[in-house]
Amino acid sequence: MGRRYLGRLWLIVATAAGLVLGLMAGADAHIERPSYWPLPGPDCSVSPCAGGAVPKARSLASSITTSRGGETRVVCRPDSLKRLEASIKRARRSGYDIRPHDHRRFSAAEARELTRINRALASRCRYGEIQPAVTDSGNNDRVVVLPGVYTEPTSRAKPTHDKACDPYKLSTGAYSYLGEYMCQNDANLIAVLGRSPGSGKDPDPPLVDRHGIPNRGACVRCNLQLEGSGVSADDVVVEAGDPSSGNGGPRRSAKDVGIRADRADGFVLRNVTVRHAEEHDIYVLESNGYLLDRFKTFYAGEYGVLTFVEDHGVMQNCEAAGNGDSGLYPGSGAKTSAGRDPKVYPTARYSQEIRYCDSHHNTSGYSGTDGSGTWLHHNNFYDNGLGFTTDVFTAAGHPGFPQQGDLIEKNDFYSNNFNPYLPGSDVVPSVPVPVGTGMWIAGGDDNVVRDNRFRDNKRRGAMLFAVPDAFVCGPGNGPITGCDPLKLSTSHRNSFHGNTMSGNGVDFWWDAFPGNVGNCWYSNGNATGSPKNLPDCLNGKIPWLSIGLGNLGNEAELFVCMSDLKPGGPCPWFTSPTAGKAAPADDHDHGAGGELNDALLAAVTCHSWHEMNTDQRDHMLTRMQVFMGGQIDHPGARGTTLSNQKATSVLDNACGLSFAGQFKLYKLYARAAAFTPQLRR
Known part of the structure; x- marks a missing residue:
């Protein structure tokens, strides 16, 4: 029974994984190398x-003074000072936007000072493109870019997927760091390679312990600052696609990445807009210490900003819009809070x-696979399909499973009802998400969601659900550190409290997966829930009182939307919830009508049995007959089944026990069918 169930489960998972991998391969994207957290x-x-x-x-004014600690290289266009003059006039008249929620005035004194600095910089300009200035820079240097649109024609002319770079590929097909260093503009419009290649050879296959970068070379561009000199980020545009599209679509990308900072410890990027990259507008990888400040990203195919395996990083004062996956993505952040290795990170921190960022009109406002130890506060996520997602949908070689220890506080998740799946959408979605949802945490642990506002998300305010290890690291997947297919490592000890909920379809939604513990919802006002009575853990004081007992309807939705997506299928995520007719706060929105596949049947418990109506029970038992009556290991043999009437009697009796809430129905059914043959008459 167990082996047969697992075989069917892996068939479902493999089919879904094959679909995802097929879509990825169809995009002809660059494969990223196995990555490591820098030591702190x-x-x-x-x-x-x-x-x-x-x-x-460093201040812009300091770039024109003779100071210790590095050279300044200036990049400009022939019309840079005219553009600056026009921008200053607009800002004096109407102000300017750091982001949509942060509009500022511009004083006469600020105008005079910025004009003085830019004139001095223009007299020193020696570059017409950004990449040559970066390439010529060393440790502690800075590159200042005057107003203009920078298409980087020299970088664009470099071939993508150049056969001459194939010798630098690892067995996975990804370029090694040496490959990125030698072929810096194969994928990237602008590449900041912070270190020289190591003198040895990169581990292939990668090391299991991802703490510390192996074969790391010396700093050659550490502490580099790259900044625009205009009034705001709008004045300096790094254009990776079609300039005629402005800050919208279509992107018509020339390169996969707009600006890449790789092993660039101490990297600072300020006051620029990056747009229209095929994959990521800004990409920071394996860097110890970064600051992204006063920046904007628009209409990348995947992420506005992707940071990966980072430590000591800050993004602030930003806008991200129009991105196919998400606006902001801090993936596989160093696990420095919950779940940390105290030998590497002795003190808990983020x-x-x-x-202070606005992420809007993306498929998702924020995402972060295995994005641990991240502190998000005072941001706005709105007009996305899904406002926020952190998850454990982990590919082999992706470190950090399971996701743990984010603090999400004082943010506003509102009106995330944009539907990128409708015909004519200006955003091309690259992932499936439940349109009309403020947040989901898919398999995360030890996250705190407090003192936020969730409003006008027409499907749901916040979702929490488990992703069993077996879905991540089972047969056909490579080894993933921390993942055990026989365990349930995810969706434990998450806390939602002090949040203000209003105008959402359902405020809080939980799959109540059997075996999940320590998830608590309290002090959230008159919030609605699915299930209706979410555990408050005595106002958060006793988390172990919260134990998942299963929820058929919510689990059914996850399975049909995660592993059975098909045209005309039952997944409801891609239909816009109607304003004024929000999704009902019901425990079983999709239980009766959804297709119960084998994996779901193996998860249904007595708790769900008590909550089902007659139609749902009959539907489940009919599927159970098919499931249990399939061919078993011995050739020609099939499993034993019960009539629906007899099965109902067995389950009514067994589930009537006071302690049977987490009993699995398929186990009760199988034992009854095997040992009580008279029940089948």
Whole structure:
């Protein structure tokens, strides 16, 4: 029975994984190399030390003074000063936007000072493109870019997927760091390669322990600052696609990545817009210490910003819109809070911080697979399909499973009802999400969601559900550190409290997966829930009182939407919830009508049995007959089944026990069918 169930489960998972991999392969994207978290300490082979903390931005005014600690290289266009003059006039008249929720005035004194600085910089301009200035830079240097649209024609002319770069590929097909260094503009419009290649060979296959970068070379561009010199990020545009599209679509990308900072410890990017990359507008990888400040990203195929395996990082004062996956993505952040290795991270802290950003009109406002130890506060996520997602949908080689330890506080998740799946959408979605939802946490642990506002999300305010290890690291997948297909490592000890909920379809939604513990909802006002009575853990004081007992309807929705997507299928996610007719706060929105596949049948418990109506029970038992009556290992043999009437009697009796809430129905059914043959008459 167990082996047969697992075989069918893996068939479902393999089919879904094959679909995802097929879509990825069809995009002809660059495969990323196996990556490692940098060790948290600073590199003091350079002065000042690189990494070990979030870098501090140097003022624009300091770029025109003779100062210690690096050279300044200036990039400009023939019309840079005219563009600056026009921008200053607009800002003096109407102000300017750091982001849609942060409009600022511009004083006469600020105008005079910015004009003075830019004139001095223009007299020093020696570059017409950004990449040559970056390539010529060293440790502690800075590149200042005057107003203009920078299409980087030299980088664009470099071939993508150049056969000459094939010798630098690992067995996975990804370029090694040496490959990125030698072929820096194969995928990237602008590449900031912070270190020289190591003198040895990269581990292939990768090491199991991902702490510390193997074969790491010396700093050559650490502590680099790249910044625009205009009034706002709108004045300096790094264009990876079609300039005629402005800040909208279509993107017509020339390169996969707009700006890539790789092993660039102490990297600072300020006051620029990046748009229209095929994959990611801004990409920061294996860097110890970064600051992304006063930036905007528009209409990338995947992410506005992707940071991966980072530590000591901050994104702030930003806008991200029009991206096919999400606006902001801090993936596989260093696990420095819950679940940390105390030998590497002796003191709990957050490895990345995102604050004062507006992410809107994306498929998702935020996402972060295995994005641990992230602190998000004072951000706005609105007009997305899904406002926020963190998950454990982990590919082999993707470190950090399971996701743990985010603090999400004082944000506004509102009106996330944009439907990118409708014909004519200007955003091309690359992932399936439940339109009309403020947040989901898919398999995360130890996350705190507090003091936020969730409003006018017409399907749901916030969702929490499990992703069993077996779905992540089972047969056909590569090994994933921390993942055991025989365990349930995800969706434990999450807390939702002090949030203000209004105008959502259902405020809180939980799959109540059997075996999940420590998830608590309290002090959220008159919030609605599915299930209706979510555990409050005595106001959060006793988390172990919360134990998942199963919820048939919610589990059914996840299975049909995660592993059985098909044209005309039962998944409801891609239909816009009607304003004024929000999704009902019902425990079984989709239980009776959804297709019960084998994996779901194996998860249904007595708790769900008590909540089912007669039609749902009959539907489930009919599917159970098919499931249990399938061919077993011995040739020609089939499993034993019960009539629906007899099965109902068996389950009514067994589930009537006071302690039977988590009993699996398929186990009760199988034992009754095997040992009580008279029940089948």
